[in-house]
Amino acid sequence: MKKALARIMLVALSIVIIAGVMPLSANASSNSNKTTIFQYLTQELGFNSAAACGIMANIEKESNFRSNIIIRDSNGLPSGGLCMWNGGRLNNLKKFCADRGLNYLSIEGQLSYLEYELQKDYYKHIYKYLKNVADSSDGAYNAAHYWCYYFEIPANRSSKSVQRANSAIRNYWPVYGGVELKTPELSVAKGTTYEPGKKLTVKWTSAGPDTDGYRVYLVSKNAKGEFDYDNAKVAHLGADEKSFTIKAHNMKVGTYRIYVYAYNKVTGLEEKSNVLTVKIKCDKHDYTSKITTVPTETKDGVRTHTCKVCGKVKETKVVYSDYVKESKVKNLRVTGITETKIKIRWDKFKNADGYRIYMKNADGWKQIGVASADEDNAFMVRNLDSNTKYSFKVKAYVAVGDKKIYTESSNVATATTEKASKPAQKPVEAPTEAPVETPDTEAENKTDDTKTSSDFTNIFKDFCDGILNF
Numbered sequence: 001m002k003k004a005l006a007r008i009m010l011v012a013l014s015i016v017i018i019a020g021v022m023p024l025s026a027n028a029s030s031n032s033n034k035t036t037i038f039q040y041l042t043q044e045l046g047f048n049s050a051a052a053c054g055i056m057a058n059i060e061k062e063s064n065f066r067s068n069i070i071i072r073d074s075n076g077l078p079s080g081g082l083c084m085w086n087g088g089r090l091n092n093l094k095k096f097c098a099d100r101g102l103n104y105l106s107i108e109g110q111l112s113y114l115e116y117e118l119q120k121d122y123y124k125h126i127y128k129y130l131k132n133v134a135d136s137s138d139g140a141y142n143a144a145h146y147w148c149y150y151f152e153i154p155a156n157r158s159s160k161s162v163q164r165a166n167s168a169i170r171n172y173w174p175v176y177g178g179v180e181l182k183t184p185e186l187s188v189a190k191g192t193t194y195e196p197g198k199k200l201t202v203k204w205t206s207a208g209p210d211t212d213g214y215r216v217y218l219v220s221k222n223a224k225g226e227f228d229y230d231n232a233k234v235a236h237l238g239a240d241e242k243s244f245t246i247k248a249h250n251m252k253v254g255t256y257r258i259y260v261y262a263y264n265k266v267t268g269l270e271e272k273s274n275v276l277t278v279k280i281k282c283d284k285h286d287y288t289s290k291i292t293t294v295p296t297e298t299k300d301g302v303r304t305h306t307c308k309v310c311g312k313v314k315e316t317k318v319v320y321s322d323y324v325k326e327s328k329v330k331n332l333r334v335t336g337i338t339e340t341k342i343k344i345r346w347d348k349f350k351n352a353d354g355y356r357i358y359m360k361n362a363d364g365w366k367q368i369g370v371a372s373a374d375e376d377n378a379f380m381v382r383n384l385d386s387n388t389k390y391s392f393k394v395k396a397y398v399a400v401g402d403k404k405i406y407t408e409s410s411n412v413a414t415a416t417t418e419k420a421s422k423p424a425q426k427p428v429e430a431p432t433e434a435p436v437e438t439p440d441t442e443a444e445n446k447t448d449d450t451k452t453s454s455d456f457t458n459i460f461k462d463f464c465d466g467i468l469n470f
Helices: 002-018 026-044 049-063 087-099 107-118 124-131 137-152 157-176 320-326 453-469
Strands: 070-072 078-080 186-188 199-204 213-219 233-238 243-247 254-263 270-272 276-280 287-293 301-307 313-318 333-337 342-345 354-361 364-372 378-381 389-400 403-406 413-416
Touching (some): 026 049, 026 107, 049 124, 049 137, 049 157, 078 087, 107 124, 124 137, 186 254, 287 313, 313 320, 320 389, 320 403, 333 413, 342 389, 354 378
Antiparallel strands (some): 213 233, 254 276, 287 301, 301 313, 333 342, 354 364, 354 389, 389 403, 389 413
16 A cells, blocks of 8 residues: 555656646645545545545645644644544544654655545445445535535534535536546557567557546566566657657567556546567677687687677687787887888787788888897888888787797888988089199109190190091
8 A cells, every 4th residue: 555655646746747847836735635635545445536526625625735734723732634633533643654654744644544544433434435426526516525524524514515515516526527548559560579670669549538648668577587667668658649669779689568558647547558568589690709708828718799789699719829810919100210210119919929020012011020029019120211101010920839820910000211311512612723833853753644744735736636637
């Protein structure tokens, strides 16, 4: 009962919020309490709408639907709560709530106590009478009159019973009476089995003109394989909506239940549809793979495969040699450039025994060197042309038995050598007069290369004679 009342109060509060009215003012609180009380009277106590209207017409006059009100009469004696319990009845309310851990000024505590009172000997005839009134305006009149006369028993109860009976017809029956919701018939457009990524559309029949909206529930299974109704996903739709499309790509492979509730805001009445069971099934898996446990030379690793369509996971083993082949040297980069040299560096590859360095030229990629595992993961490429673009990549290798297992190529690192610097030019000197040579008369200082002026004259003469003779 306690859980049921809590659920009713939650629904009532959500209805007030959906309607755009936050329960902050006294009026908002009163409206929210009206819905809570009507739902409790009809759903928990089993009264029809007419009986509930009769009781609510009395509660309005007693407390205006406020559960936390306490007033004192001329003698200082208190009365309080929805039904203005006083004297021993008020003390009984306090004790009842205290024994059950409830606040006697809360609507939850007072509705629970109201139900308890109606089961007691003196009030059983009231409960029986209201259970049998006609669900009509006359039934609302009779329920209000009987409740006032025998349950509330105010001063001048005969006249007040008539007043409250008229209020039930005039103020409550037009709002709460005669509200009817038909059971929505739920169906699914294209069968009950779907692949992930497909659209799943459900449709339902109208619940009638008194419907204020629908709630669509999607229930999945929890880790125990049980349908988890407490964590169902809910979509709120208007009264004119008769279908809803669920994005199946957001649903994992599995079995789901779908159903719809139609509801009326004022009365809190709800009507549940039939329940559909649908399955999301992946017939064509599209896996992506990732090594999740790295192998060693003595222990195999694990490769995890995840289906991109449905999320299914499977695992396979990875041997060390295959792991090396699929791996690559990371973060190859250029760290130094001159006119004729480029220095490259890379991150150390675990367990590498050495590296091969490759350079790209007009003929494609060509190995240009090797580096041992203890050479600081770097290599200097020499004898390059200046102002020229070069690309490099690196492979690591691991010795497994008597074989070398090579990794995939690293990323490509590219750089351009610096431009060649121009040689320094010597300054041009101004011409000077040729020094006057002093003939050397000493024979011992002459060499075969020494020529006198007469020698040059004879040479010139011979040259001219040769031209003329030609």
